[in-house]
Amino acid sequence: MKRIEAIRQVMKDVTDELVIATTGMISRELFVVRDRPQNFYMCGSMGCALPIGIGVAMSVDRPVIVLDGDGAALMSLGSLAVSKFLSLPNLTHYIIDNGTYASTGDQPTCSQAVDFEAIGHNVKLIRVESGNEHGTPRIPYEPEEMLSRFMGSIG
Ligand SMILES: Cc1ncc(C[n+]2csc(CCOP(=O)(O)OP(=O)(O)O)c2C)c(N)n1
Structure with a gap:
């Protein structure tokens, strides 16, 4: 399966959920699949989607998805541990695992050695090519425009 198909699968059942997407092509493919004000694209700061998602999930009484x-x-492995510690019931953490840093040229990661589902909270691991x-x-x-439309969607 391609990464964009995994994003399509996640998004097909999404209604009012807030979606925080990580830096790089995952955000860009989410934008293509389904742009909406309830999406926050973390442009630039890799590793920050989960910490932001945790903060949002602590602050609002609605489901939050981290892509x-x-x-x-x-x-940001420490954030997975924090997420597990907090175990927020409204947070779902999808990890789209292609075994590489695809956005910057497919350099290999060490994801094979890591059990994300064991370390994090409510982790849904999707393996893709x-x-x-x-x-x-x-x-x-x-950035300011995206933040204000996202905050507007929270109300
Ligand atoms: C702190 C930081 N380091 C490096 C980068 C450059 N960078 C942007 S996306 C990316 C790869 C992301 O890889 P992954 O999260 O596995 O997603 P993929 O692109 O494979 O879907 C890198 C290295 C960055 N934006 N910020």
């Missing part, structure tokens, strides 16, 4: 990559999850879609556009929003 992470294996590379980003490895970068490596590589990127061709011609995926950049996200056109300025």
Whole structure:
């Protein structure tokens, strides 16, 4: 399965959930699959989708989805432990594991050696093939614009 198909699968049942997507092509493919104000694209800061998702899930009484990559999850393993410690009932942490840092050229990660589901909380691991879609556009929003539409969707 390709990464974009995994994102399509996750998004097909999403209604009012807040979705925080990790840096790189996962955010860009989410934008292509289904852009909506309830999506927050973490442009630039790899590893921060889960910490943001935890903060949002602690602050709102509605379901929160984090769409992470294996590379980003490895970068932020401590956040997985915090997530497990807090075990927030409204947080779902998808890790789309292609075994590489695909967004920057498919350099291999060490994800095979790590049991994300054991370390984190409510982790749904989806294994996909490596590589990127061709011609995926950049996200056109300025950070301030994206933040304000996301905060507006929270109300
Ligand atoms: C702190 C930091 N380090 C490195 C980068 C560059 N970078 C952006 S996306 C990415 C790869 C992300 O890999 P992964 O989370 O596994 O997702 P994939 O691209 O494989 O879907 C890297 C290294 C960055 N944006 N921030």
